Amino acid sequence: MLSLSRSETSYNKPESCRVTIKQIVAPNYCRLTFKSPVVAGAAYPGQFVMVYMPREHKYLLPRPFSIFRLNRVREEVSILFEVKGKGTELLAHTKRGSQLRIMGPLGTGFPALPEGSLLVAGGIGIAPLVFLAAAEGKPCTLIYGARTASQLICPPDDLTLPNLTILEVTEDGSKGAKGSVSDLLPGLVSGAPALFACGPRQMLRAVKALCGHSGPPAWFSMEERMACGIGACLGCAVQTKTGYRRVCRDGPVFSAGEVFFDD
Amino acid sequence: MLSLSRSETSYNKPESCRVTIKQIVAPNYCRLTFKSPVVAGAAYPGQFVMVYMPREHKYLLPRPFSIFRLNRVREEVSILFEVKGKGTELLAHTKRGSQLRIMGPLGTGFPALPEGSLLVAGGIGIAPLVFLAAAEGKPCTLIYGARTASQLICPPDDLTLPNLTILEVTEDGSKGAKGSVSDLLPGLVSGAPALFACGPRQMLRAVKALCGHSGPPAWFSMEERMACGIGACLGCAVQTKTGYRRVCRDGPVFSAGEVFFDD
Amino acid sequence: MIKPDLTVNLGGIELASPVLAASGPFGYGYEYLKRIDCSALGAIIVKGVSARPWAGNPPPRLAETASGLLNSIGLQNPGLEQFEKEVMPRLKGMAPRLIVNIVGCDIGEYAEVAGRLDGMEGIDGLEVNISCPNLRAGGIAFGTDPAETFNVVSAVRRQTSLPLLVKLSPNVSDITVIARAAEEAGADGLSLINTLSGMLIDIETKKPLLGNTFGGLSGPALLPVALKMVWQTAEAVNIPLLGMGGITSAEDAIQFMMAGARAVALGTAFFYEPEVAEQVAEGLRGYLEKHEIDAIGKLEGIARKGGPADAR
């Protein structure tokens, strides 16, 4: 179990890091591990890194990825991502041993996890929750859902944690229970002291509805398009009870009650 | 000696070619060899190829390079280039075995070379003249000039042709005779049945002046910025006696009397 | 699986494909048409033609910028007579449909060119370039002023019964004002956008990189600007639009159609990929099949409030 220091914010710049492991974990899904004493030394669950594109490319913006695994001893940090567009496609072609610029750790992550918490992951939303479970080491239950089996791609080596009970669910029943995260939740939510979720907007919306007023405190890791990643440009706004807030600085983790999903 | 077919124009599209040899011949100078049956099968001296940039890059335009060597048997074509800007820098980082898109052969090259001709190369202008000398096989003399020794970078293996007498000249005297191409020319030009030159504008201007009215017919390989490379866009205009003409289609080789250098 | 219909009618010109070659980059077409299969192209719009020959601008005429190209060709062209005698015969049977881009130093020249082309065989439509930013004494004035736009388009309209497109300049505060002036003057359709005015400086020579100082910016760099102008213009006029500006893929083309373009033209993309028209047409077909849309026309304007634009 790692000790976490959630109060500190580190003010790092992008640094060039060696890719020590590159793994295509499934078609369209890739895991990259970087050597980064800076990120590995300071990150806590729910935080993210910005990965920069090569200079000669026409893509200007760095891409945000949750920290998926962290190894303080080896000073390594891993991300797990889905190939969605041009940037992630390029990243999936990175070769082991090459150098990529990354900046981090960034953002305000998850609060401390009480024993017996419920983690809810939709598809690639698994990434920050694995870090959370691994770092805290307390017994907890993970609902890991997706549309179909080919989207439940988290490598077993990363997912097999002694403290983690895993319930898989797919909409087409191709793996685990058949149904959606919302089908499993009602039975589990009432006993949990806290809930931590990451996944598609519709899933988060459903989770929020199910938690309602009487449910446990819930924490969501949100996504929005980013430019600076450090809170300067106001590009990554999400609508909250208190107005627009920045995913990159005020989040990416917000309390469920705070964020709106009406769109 | 290769047989040349100067009358034909081939209407090729860009094709992806493997880089079979990559050689940094000197600091800032690179030689690339491509496997291209299409180009190797059709090219004659003075023609050029367009080399395309990778799609994700912000550079849109292909770069023109003279054909430097050709091997019909191995179906290979080589270019020799100086790193000037972003495109050539990228090309100099190409790895052996990688694929690059090239289009060619393009343009109207040199006419047939009479025995005893004079070839005049300034710096990297050596490239098309080596192909000319190697392809024709007839005895001829090459004046190979540059500001300083480090710019006389043509690999000896390529330059050592049985039919070629080489006179090197540098402005600072660091290699060969001290002086400029124009210092050597007067003694040689009158005896030559034809002159073929490629190099910086100032050099070509001086050569043109020295040939004058009484000199031998002279042919210059010209440079201009290009977009299409095939004669469509009118981007590569040079001023000639008969108005603007296209370097990529009407040239790159023009008769010295035809082109103007007053700028 | 449906076989989607790619035909569109662009202001009276029936096109087998909504993908066109924009005026200029494609020249008069033969250089490209010898290399590529032209069946993917609905029409080619040939380089601007004036009454008498124009020499064009001094070199350098090209400069590369980030994801863009600056050009200052200066509408070099051999003039109407040579165009008729030498260019037209070579294009016979080669091009799918032929639209001729016309330019002039004054209204008289525009009208003269239009009148002479009206009678020429093998021409399917005209495109009036009121917008080229390259030529010092040229089109720029017309395309940035609604009254001048109205005058030149009216003059051309009187000379021809061919389908008439008017090509708009993006170097204006409000493109819809110019668009409406062209529509009122009798345009059957609008082409947009021409290049954005720009320049580069060579910091070693300390001089502008282009021989003409200023040039026109084309390529992916300006796509978002072009797309917005198509969107705005589609809301302002009732004639079909030919969208262009930085298109290099089917995804780009679809964005223009969803913003309100009936068809699209490719320019700078040919420099990078001579076969781009095939790729775009193929991609359009694939998108329609995947989304089970039976005709390309159904995309027109669907991203704008109110859904499918009035289908004409």
Add this chain to the structure above:
Amino acid sequence: MIKPDLTVNLGGIELASPVLAASGPFGYGYEYLKRIDCSALGAIIVKGVSARPWAGNPPPRLAETASGLLNSIGLQNPGLEQFEKEVMPRLKGMAPRLIVNIVGCDIGEYAEVAGRLDGMEGIDGLEVNISCPNLRAGGIAFGTDPAETFNVVSAVRRQTSLPLLVKLSPNVSDITVIARAAEEAGADGLSLINTLSGMLIDIETKKPLLGNTFGGLSGPALLPVALKMVWQTAEAVNIPLLGMGGITSAEDAIQFMMAGARAVALGTAFFYEPEVAEQVAEGLRGYLEKHEIDAIGKLEGIARKGGPADAR
């Protein structure tokens, strides 16, 4: 070897470096200034401030385009009061020089903001944003009309004795007309350019990608457009220019200076490289040393005919 002088005077503001942070991308500065060494920056121009808080536009507010960025932040800001109470104290001692960008819904709001800032300690100058294309009811009208420009700048001028920059919009037919109006109204300098108006469409949802439909294009894509506008404006006015638009390197910055800018600002470049200001300043120094030029001011306008601009 000479040690070149990088200081410039921008309309009354003495700057130790001609490299500034443009308004917006750099926020209020603290996030970046905690990470980078600010000694390379001559000044930071903080994000637009209005009289009362502005909420900004609905997300998504960002979209990436080829070599460019579209944003529709919508001038979100906490308003003057919070700016004074919370932002200013945090900036104390942090920034080299501080220029405050001001925005308003009407002339009254502009004037109100200017008046209140005039008295505030620690502010070295104002930049009036008459050009932001993001805000529906906002600056756009002023910056595209010379009379409105004159009115708003005059109103601000009456309220402040601070050095006054006016930030121009590129979405106009002729930027020199607006530039002259701002000069006549009492501007001490001009900032140009703001973002070009643009948009993108998501072809899967069939809707505009930005929550606000339209956004402003920044980044290298628009550099040639910005450079030309600086060149033209430099010929039209007698006050110094702050050039910006797509600058990411010293070479880019030098082009703007040679076109006529006294200083340059960096915006989008910070997203790619937080340390870009150091790199640009270092590159400027290197260029001057290599070319044995003793002061950066000597580059101003040298690419324009007539050589060195009138040195003020």
